Amino acid sequence: MRILHHAKPAPVGGPLLNAVTLTAGILVAIMAAILVVRFFYGLGSVTNLNDGYPWGIWIVVDVMIGSAFACGGFSVAMLVYIFNKGEYHPLVRPALLASLFGYTLAGAAVIVDLGRWWNVWNMYWPWSANPNSVMFEVAICITLYILVMWIEFAPTFFEKLGMNAAKRRLSKIMFIIIALGTLLPMMHQSSLGTLWVVLGSQVHPLWQTPVVPLLFLLTAIIIGYAVVLFESCVASAAYRRSIEMHLLTPLAKVMLGLVAVYIAVRFADLIWRGALGLAFGMTLEAVMFWFEMACFIGVFLVIGSEVQRRNPARLFVGGIIIMLGGALLRINGFLIGYDTGGGYQYFPSLTEVLVTVGMFAIEVIGYIVITRRFPVLPREEAHA
Amino acid sequence: MKSRREFLKRAVTGAAIVGAGATASGAVLARETHKVPPGGLGLLYDATLCVGCKACVAACKEANGNPPEFNTVDQLWDTPLDTSGYSFNIIKMYRNGTMETKDAEKNGYAFMKTSCLHCADPSCVSACPVSAMIKNPVTGIVTYNPDKCIGCRYCVAACPFGIPKYQYDDPLGRIGKCELCVHRHKDGHYSACAEVCPTGATLFGKTSDLLAEARRRLALKPGEITTYPRGRLGDAAAPNVNWRVEPDQTYEGAVGNYQQHIYGETEYGGTQVLKLSGVPFEKVGMPKLPPYSSAAMSETIQHTLYGGLIMPVAVLGALAWIAKRNVKPEAEEENES
Numbered sequence: 001m002r003i004l005h006h007a008k009p010a011p012v013g014g015p016l017l018n019a020v021t022l023t024a025g026i027l028v029a030i031m032a033a034i035l036v037v038r039f040f041y042g043l044g045s046v047t048n049l050n051d052g053y054p055w056g057i058w059i060v061v062d063v064m065i066g067s068a069f070a071c072g073g074f075s076v077a078m079l080v081y082i083f084n085k086g087e088y089h090p091l092v093r094p095a096l097l098a099s100l101f102g103y104t105l106a107g108a109a110v111i112v113d114l115g116r117w118w119n120v121w122n123m124y125w126p127w128s129a130n131p132n133s134v135m136f137e138v139a140i141c142i143t144l145y146i147l148v149m150w151i152e153f154a155p156t157f158f159e160k161l162g163m164n165a166a167k168r169r170l171s172k173i174m175f176i177i178i179a180l181g182t183l184l185p186m187m188h189q190s191s192l193g194t195l196w197v198v199l200g201s202q203v204h205p206l207w208q209t210p211v212v213p214l215l216f217l218l219t220a221i222i223i224g225y226a227v228v229l230f231e232s233c234v235a236s237a238a239y240r241r242s243i244e245m246h247l248l249t250p251l252a253k254v255m256l257g258l259v260a261v262y263i264a265v266r267f268a269d270l271i272w273r274g275a276l277g278l279a280f281g282m283t284l285e286a287v288m289f290w291f292e293m294a295c296f297i298g299v300f301l302v303i304g305s306e307v308q309r310r311n312p313a314r315l316f317v318g319g320i321i322i323m324l325g326g327a328l329l330r331i332n333g334f335l336i337g338y339d340t341g342g343g344y345q346y347f348p349s350l351t352e353v354l355v356t357v358g359m360f361a362i363e364v365i366g367y368i369v370i371t372r373r374f375p376v377l378p379r380e381e382a383h384a
Numbered sequence: 385m386k387s388r389r390e391f392l393k394r395a396v397t398g399a400a401i402v403g404a405g406a407t408a409s410g411a412v413l414a415r416e417t418h419k420v421p422p423g424g425l426g427l428l429y430d431a432t433l434c435v436g437c438k439a440c441v442a443a444c445k446e447a448n449g450n451p452p453e454f455n456t457v458d459q460l461w462d463t464p465l466d467t468s469g470y471s472f473n474i475i476k477m478y479r480n481g482t483m484e485t486k487d488a489e490k491n492g493y494a495f496m497k498t499s500c501l502h503c504a505d506p507s508c509v510s511a512c513p514v515s516a517m518i519k520n521p522v523t524g525i526v527t528y529n530p531d532k533c534i535g536c537r538y539c540v541a542a543c544p545f546g547i548p549k550y551q552y553d554d555p556l557g558r559i560g561k562c563e564l565c566v567h568r569h570k571d572g573h574y575s576a577c578a579e580v581c582p583t584g585a586t587l588f589g590k591t592s593d594l595l596a597e598a599r600r601r602l603a604l605k606p607g608e609i610t611t612y613p614r615g616r617l618g619d620a621a622a623p624n625v626n627w628r629v630e631p632d633q634t635y636e637g638a639v640g641n642y643q644q645h646i647y648g649e650t651e652y653g654g655t656q657v658l659k660l661s662g663v664p665f666e667k668v669g670m671p672k673l674p675p676y677s678s679a680a681m682s683e684t685i686q687h688t689l690y691g692g693l694i695m696p697v698a699v700l701g702a703l704a705w706i707a708k709r710n711v712k713p714e715a716e717e718e719n720e721s
Contacts, residue, residue, distance in 0.1 A: 044552030051468065051549045054537035082703060084710045115535020115550055115557050122514035122532045129515070132683050135538050136513035137690060175711045179703035183696060187689075194685050198507050198542045200678030201671075210685060340546045341671055342466060 009093050009156070010379035012239050012372050020238075021368055024361035031358020034351045035112060043115060046351040052344020055113075055334060057352055062109035062359050064192055064330045067142070068223045069323060070102020072231065073149065074185040075224025079254065081178045088247055090378040093156060094235065095228050097376050100149045101363045107146055109359055110139075134194045141188035148180045160374050189220035196333050204285045204337030205275040207329075211265065215329065218262045223326040225255035229319030233312055235371070241380050249309045252318060256300065259322070263296055288328065288336045295325025414684045417653030417676040418505035420591050424524035425564060425620060426502055426656030427578055428594035430601065431668070432487050432640025433585035433612065434495040436475055440577035440586055444473040444499075447565050447576035466498070469551035469560040473499040473577050478668045487640060487662025494661065496668035497586060499577070500547045500562035501648055501655035502526050503677065508539035508548050508561075510679035517548070517559075523622050524591070524656050525566050530558045544652060544673055564588075572628035574616055581614065584633070589617030591656040598646045598658050604639040612637050650675040 038046045049056050073096035079085045080092055111117050122128035123139050130136050151170070158167035170177075193216030196203050209215070229248055236243040270276040279289050303309050303318040335346065348356075371377055445452065445462060450470045452462035464471035476498055481491035488494075506526050508517045516533035519526050528548070539548040539559060551557035565575045573579065578588035587594060597617060604610055614633035640662055647665050648655035651673045659670065666672055689695055 040555055042551070042553050042555045042557055047552075049552055051466075051540055051546065054540035054550060081707045081710050084706075086710075113536075115537060115552075116530070116533050117535065119514070119532060119534045122516070122534060125514075128532050130513055131690075132510050132679075132686065133513040133538075134682060134686055135511065135536060137686065139513055175707040176704055178707045178711060179700055182703050182707075183700045186699070187696060190689070191686075194682065195538075197685060198511050198678045198682035200507065200542075200544055200681075201673065202541075202544060210681060213685060213689070338541075342546050 007090065007378040007380075009090075009159075009375040009377060011160075011375055012241075012377055014239075014372050016369055016372060021365050024364045027354070027358050027361035028365070031355050031361070034355050034358075037351075038112065038355075043113075046349065046355070048346055048349045048352065050344050050346065052340045052342050053335065053338070053346035056346060057348045057356050058109055058113040060331055060334045061327075061356050063106045063113075064334065065327045066102055066109065066359065067106040067192070068189065068220050068326055068330065069227050070099040070106065071185060071189065071220045071224035072227040073097075073099030073152075073224075074182065075221050076228055077152075077178060078182050078221070079251075081175075082182055088251065090244065091228055091232070091247055091251070093153075093376045094231065094371070095224075096149065096153055097156075097370055098227065098231055098363075098367060100146075100153055101366045103142065103146050103149060105359050105363055107142060112355065134191050134198065138188045138191045138195065141184050141191065145181070145184040145188065148177055148184060151177050152181050156370075156374050156376060185220065186217060190214065190217040192216055192330075193333075196338075199338065202338055202340055203333060204278070204339070205273065206270070206278055206285055206289045207333035207337045209269050209273060209275075211269050212333070214265060215262070215269075218258060218265065219326040219329055222255055222258050222262060223323055225251055225258075226319040226322035226326070229255075229315045230323065233316040233319070235377065236312075239371075239377070241377070243312050244378075245310065245312060248312070248315050249306075252303050252309045252315055253306075255322070256303065259296055259299060263293075266293070266296075285332075285337050288332050292325055292328035292332055295321050295328065299325075415680050415687070417680045420504040420654050420656055421522060421524045422592070423522050423621065424502075424504075424591040424656045425589070425622060426524075426591040426594055426658065427497075427499075427564070427575060428587045428589070428598055428617070429497040429657070429659045430585050430587075430598075430640070431495055431497075431659065431661040431663070432642065433583045433637070434475065434497070435583055435585070436477065436495045437582065438475050439580045439582060440497070441471070441474055443576040443580040444562070445471070447568060448472055448560075450560070467547065467549055467561075469549045469554075469557065472560055472562040473497065476669055478663055489663045489667060492663070494663045494668055496661065496670065497577075497659070498669065499657070500526060500564075501545055501652075501657040502562075502564065503652055504654040504656070505652070505677035505679050507542035507544065507677060507679045507682075510677075510683055511538040511542040513538065520566075523564075523566075525564050526561075527563045527566060528559055528561060533559055535559075542678075544671060544678070569622060569625045572626055574620070574627060579615055584612045584614035584635070587613060587617045588615065589620045591658070593618040593620070594658050595646065595649065598649075598660055601639065601660060602642055602644055602646065606639050606641045608639045609636055610639055611635070653677045653680070 034046050043049055047056055076088060076091050076095040080088050114120060154170060155167050190213035193212035197212060229252060232244060232248055279286050299318050299321045302321060303314050308314050453464040453468060453470055455463040455465050464474050467474055476496045478494040480489065483493045485492040502525060506519055509519050509526060514532045514534055516529045517539050537550050540550055548559045548561045550559055574588040578586045594617060611634050615630055616627060643661055643664055647659040647670055648657055653676050661668055
């Protein structure tokens with residue numbers, strides 16, 4: 001790694017109780033109340049799930065999209081440690097923190113959605129394992145990755161608690177943890193897409209493809225960078241800190257390079273399978289396909305030029321557009337483009353939405369508490 | 385600029401290596417759709433014999449201890465509109481125009497049984513992460529174990545026939561689907577739906593026997609008189625099962641006006657439940673499916689990438705090697721900064 005002089009991470013400080021954490025707290029309380037009903041009266045009591053749409057937003061948004069939005073840590077760590085881009089090092093900790101929360105909550109969200117959650121230990125019971133199941137792979141990988149991320153993030157707690165010996169010992173094997181922290185998300189983020197391969201012709205040909213693992217992997221990495229752009233802007237605005245534009249501008253360029261690769265792969269696959277024609281019909285699927293692709297193509301209009309990438313507001317919007325595009329890919333494949341043919345309908349209920357909102361609210365509270373009290377964000381130079 | 389070029393070069397090389405590895409091993413490992421086991425048990429449903437009495441629906445409810453489902457105002461009769469977590473077998477009706485002729489597509493009506501087809505290569509079994517849904521290697525019956533099931537409903541999503549269903553109204557909800565009454569086999573009873581069918585429209589037996597019977601019927605001339613068995617066809621031997629002795633229930637009847645198509649013979653790589661119909665199958669709610677199972681494609685991808693953990697371990701080794709060069713242990717970092 002090139003020798004670089006970065007500001008050391010330091011706690012931001014400030015009050016933990018404010019308008020944001022209070023609002024988020026209320027949303028979490030509402031979620032808790034809804035979940036009590038769910039656990040006493042069944043999934044049907046608070047969701048609009050049915051046998052035509054057995055997976056709703058708790059899976060597609062909280063887990064699929066939630067974990068993709070939590071790819072910042074993986075994407076940035078890969079850039080820094082694998083592609084040796086040491087200059088991005090200050091972005092690693094905050095990105096990793098968001099990932100840690102994103103994944104831990106995605107894991108929690110799965111439990112809430114499981115109809116027979118008390119049997120979940122079977123997932124880790126060798127006599128129940130089904131290595132043919134894509135979901136088995138996803139579950140094992142995500143569980144391991146959550147553990148790996150807590151270890152990756154442990155130095156932050158060691159610093160706060162003054163456990164220097166432990167920190168030094170951990171740093172000796174950190175390269176293995178980092179390698180695992182890169183491999184595991186590559187495995188399960190791609191497999192989250194492979195999940196719909198077994199659904200066969202029930203998934204619309206605009207999304208049903210054998211290359212879906214590659215599409216999910218690429219978008220997960222891309223979303224990872226988009227989330228860092230988004231989050232850095234929000235953290236700077238909320239904590240009144242300067243924005244690390246010298247890092248975000250080139251990071252946005254890396255992201256755009258991958259977006260270009262993604263668009264090429266996406267269209268090459270559609271043409272190769274002869275499915276592109278379906279994008280030009282007057283169907284809901286076609287319209288949603290173009291909404292999805294418009295995000296990946298449109299981002300070049302927002303931050304395509306170097307001048308545009310020096311504008312924090314544009315990076316913020318660019319980040320949001322990519323996050324939306326990645327979210328749409330997942331919603332389109334699992335919900336809009338999914339049809340069992342039985343005339344079933346699904347639109348999430350208010351209570352379903354409130355639980356999803358509550359899950360994200362926990363993330364916001366956690367991020368605020370930890371950045372204010374633990375050394376995560378780079379220390380601000382005393383400003384005038 | 386130079387570093388960016390290098391970055392892209394590395395990224396492309398890495399992707400190419402992984403891609404090439406996946407393609408090479410994929411060509412070797414691609415798995416075929418499984419076939420129906422030789423001793424596979426199933427049903428033959430002949431829509432031209434079905435009179436729509438729904439005795440099979442009632443018998444199925446009783447055999448599986450399922451409660452009635454009400455969809456009419458008076459709530460007097462069990463009236464499921466589709467299979468559900470509490471209804472594993474229903475008879476659906478096709479209606480067209482004046483509904484004058486049975487089994488006619490135009491101005492006619494027809495019946496169709498909806499229940500698990502016990503696929504040769506079931507998606508639900510491939511999807512289930514905890515082996516709660518398994519296919520018996522001898523009888524081929526796809527069974528469900530609620531003590532393993534985590535309620536993820538991947539089987540519900542995966543099945544191309546929309547068969548496994550979940551009980552959303554119950555905090556302890558289970559997946560419900562036909563298991564060919566495997567729990568009654570030890571008492572010498574076979575599938576309740578076939579046992580009670582008054583016309584032999586639903587027959588129980590070995591899939592190979594049922595297929596031969598279906599072919600026999602399709603070879604006959606419509607209107608011709610032939611014999612129809614009822615209940616159980618042939619020996620249908622299953623391990624540790626002695627079927628109850630029943631009187632001969634064979635009867636004579638006229639041959640229906642069949643579509644020359646045995647549904648389930650090739651659909652999705654073959655199913656152990658076969659169907660005959662006078663009306664095209666798509667019109668009576670049976671989906672048009674390719675002659676292979678999506679489970680084969682899904683497992684091919686899964687095992688190409690993760691088979692024997694070869695790829696993950698190789699990639700992990702490469703990543704660890706690179707990371708070791710790029711990450712300095714704590715002490716050095718302290719000195720530098």
